[in-house]
Amino acid sequence: MKYTGSIIKLISLCVVIISLAGYNVIAQGRAEEVEQAKQAAAARAAERAAALEAERQKQGQTEEPEAEPGKYKDGVYEGIGEGFGGDIKVSVTVNGGKITAIDVLAHDDEDDTYYELAEELLDDIISENDPQVDIVSGATFSSEGLIEAVGNALKGAENNG
Amino acid sequence: MADKKKKLKYKKITEVIIRVIFFIAMPAAFASGFVGVKLIFNAVGQGKPIDPDKLLVLIGLLAFTIVFGRFFCGFVCAFGSLGDFIYFLSGLIQKKIFKRKKQITIPQKASVLLQKLKYVILALIALLCFCGVYSKLTGWNPWDVFSRIMVFKAPADGYILGIIILVLIIIGMAFKKRFFCQFLCPMGALFALMPVLPFTALHRDESSCIKGCKACRMNCPVDIKLGEDILRDGECIACEKCMGVCPKSNISRPEQKLVRNDIIILVIKSVLFFVMGCLLGLCRFF
Structure with missing residues (x-):
């Protein structure tokens, strides 16, 4: 045949x-x-x-x-992290001591496929109220960039006692 | 005869232009497509539903392969182009510096066996994703290192293993045509498993072949036995090297009955893929 x-x-x-x-x-x-x-x-x-x-x-x-003091001071903070092809800029909103919103201001140099995959972890960060979440497999660099950017933004928001 | 040589030259120039454009514009296309495969096995391993929106690149690449054969491998993939360039460079060095007339290469029998290795790699990656351990194994993937270099960035920390593997692959590329594509590429393994529509496959009219001529076999970068009327071998990367080298022009595509000039067909396919790639977000510029 x-x-x-x-x-x-x-x-x-x-x-x-x-x-x-x-x-x-x-x-x-x-x-x-x-x-x-x-x-x-x-x-x-x-x-x-x-x-x-x-x-x-x-x-x-x-x-x-x-009220239990939250982990972070209220406010809006900006931070930058290094992604796949360049800087990722985010703005993190803290309300009531908790991360309530994360807006990505710039991700110009990311590969769209990877970036869209990595975006998912922003929801995890909000629900866990902590930027140290698992990276999205297959989108390592974009994930690490986002985590780094949020972490940097929150450096200015930490409650030191 | 002179006419044929001229046409071959034009085709070669067209091919180089097309591949350079794809190399610059869509260097990460192969990895983006493969992300979909990892995603499927990750999701199934965790019992989560698969988000079909994230499989669009994979579906696009596979659909294009079903219709046009592995045109992606032959002309679009940046890793394939890198391999061909390195092999060409290595040939030049061996000829000019070491005065070798014939380039060192792997024997056909061994390479046909080695071609099976890529299915093992595909299965292994799928299994690792299914068990959920793949995402913890960062630092080994040579594609990651390569795509970082393509956007002019140094590889990330902890990618030493990835760099070593990439260097080994490049060394391999110098001694075998399409070393990565035919032996190691898991995306290539998947493409090879796709059925290709018969009207776009290469056809060979064996009846008028010169007795004992093995030009097509000798020139096939992936060592296919061209012993049948229709090339249905999954290993065929649709590079059309056999078409050009045949002294009697016995190898053709049925589509050439519609458009006689194969350079025009090549350009049409490239434009089609480019448009599809842009729609899928593979292009760095559009």
Whole structure:
């Protein structure tokens, strides 16, 4: 047969594509379930906190519980890190002692594919309130640049006692 | 005969211009495409869904290969161009300084065996990604070092292993045509597994071959046995070196029935790839 090799390759390619698509449907469903469970847990925790607060007020304990000092001073800070092809400039907003937003001001020399991959870790930094997060594999330089930039920005925000 | 030589010369010049443009404009295309493969195995290993938006470069490269063969390997890839340039340079040095008439190279039988190595590398990287250990193994990837050099930056700290591997690969490139492409490239392994549409593959009209002529085989950089009517071998990098060297012009593409001049076809494919590359964000300028 003239085309046996090509046909085998074509069939295996189709099998791979179909199984990846199938996998993605299942994985997406599972990710949504996890997300829903997380939200439900957060809602329950908030409810409990509210109930506790109400009880405390009933007992006449009016004084506010002392707010724990945050890791960082509030404000907007800028920092620069070295990425794949040049400097990455970010602006970090700290509110209530926590990192609430990170805006990338400049990433001119990054390779778009890598940069877009690395961007994900900004969410991790915000949720962990710490710039020392895992780098995104396959986008080492852009990741390191972003982490360095955020770290440099936060140097000016550190609460030293 | 003189006409044919002239045409070959023009084709060579066109090829060099195209490859220089791609080398400058899209030096990281091969690595960007391969990121998609790592991403898939990373995601599956962690049980997370795959974000299809991040696979666009990979899908684009594979789709182009299915339609036009490994045109990417033959003309676009910066690592391939680097390899050809180093081999050319090495040949020049061996000829001028060491007065060798024939360039030292690896025998065909050994290289056909070594070609299987790239599948092992592909499988190994996939496995490492699947187990989630790949991202911790920084510092070895010669592509990273190369792409840093391409943007005129010194390699990052801790990339000593990567630099050593890159130097070894460059030494290999001096003694074998397409050393990296055919023996080591995991992206090349993936391309070789893609089916290629039959109407863009090279065809060979064996019936009018000169008896005992092995010009096409001798000139194939990836040592393909050109013993069949249609070249369906995944190793073929669509470089068209066999087309030019055939004394009877027996090797052709079916598409040449539509456009007789193969230089025009080459330019059309290059423009098509360039536009696709720009849309995928591979180009450094657009």
